[in-house]
Amino acid sequence: MQLLIVISNLMLPLVFVIIIAHGLSKGINVYDAFIEGAVEGMKCAVDIMPTLIGLMMAVGILRSSGALDILSDIISPITERLHYPSELVPLTFMRLVSSSASTGLLLDLFRQYGPDSYIGRLVSVMMSCTETVFYTMSIYFMSVKITKTRYTLAGALIANFAGVLASVLICKLIWG
Numbered sequence: 001m002q003l004l005i006v007i008s009n010l011m012l013p014l015v016f017v018i019i020i021a022h023g024l025s026k027g028i029n030v031y032d033a034f035i036e037g038a039v040e041g042m043k044c045a046v047d048i049m050p051t052l053i054g055l056m057m058a059v060g061i062l063r064s065s066g067a068l069d070i071l072s073d074i075i076s077p078i079t080e081r082l083h084y085p086s087e088l089v090p091l092t093f094m095r096l097v098s099s100s101a102s103t104g105l106l107l108d109l110f111r112q113y114g115p116d117s118y119i120g121r122l123v124s125v126m127m128s129c130t131e132t133v134f135y136t137m138s139i140y141f142m143s144v145k146i147t148k149t150r151y152t153l154a155g156a157l158i159a160n161f162a163g164v165l166a167s168v169l170i171c172k173l174i175w176g
Contacts, residue, residue: 044143051138059094059101068093084168085119087112088126092164096157099132122171129163131156 023030068090076086095102106123113119133156
């Protein structure tokens, strides 16, 4: 176990040393390349800042307004028939928008039901099987200035739905 800790502690510095050594072996001025990349990264961060602010505002409004709870109550008859706990509906929708907000909802569910409960295990598996579709699409497409997303949103939503379905089936099989 001690060996793994030593390897883990050395991994990141080792990666930096390898990158720097490779750059120097190719005759690249590593420091100038780093500065150039940092400048490009800052420009990208400034370009996507309005999108990030808009998403965070929307998440805050949805969470504090109780709209997710209302939506959960409306579709609970359908979710109960599908053996999907209605308590997970807000997390399912929030996961599409924001990872940090969905993590906050996850922690709320852990506090209420416990991480070792069926709901705690289900949300843990679900968080691993799904993605923040709208956040990811807006950031990536905005950064490379893609305006026509074609089938990306439909495909991503289908994949997320499959992840939610898979998490329910896996948890039903394992924990009943």
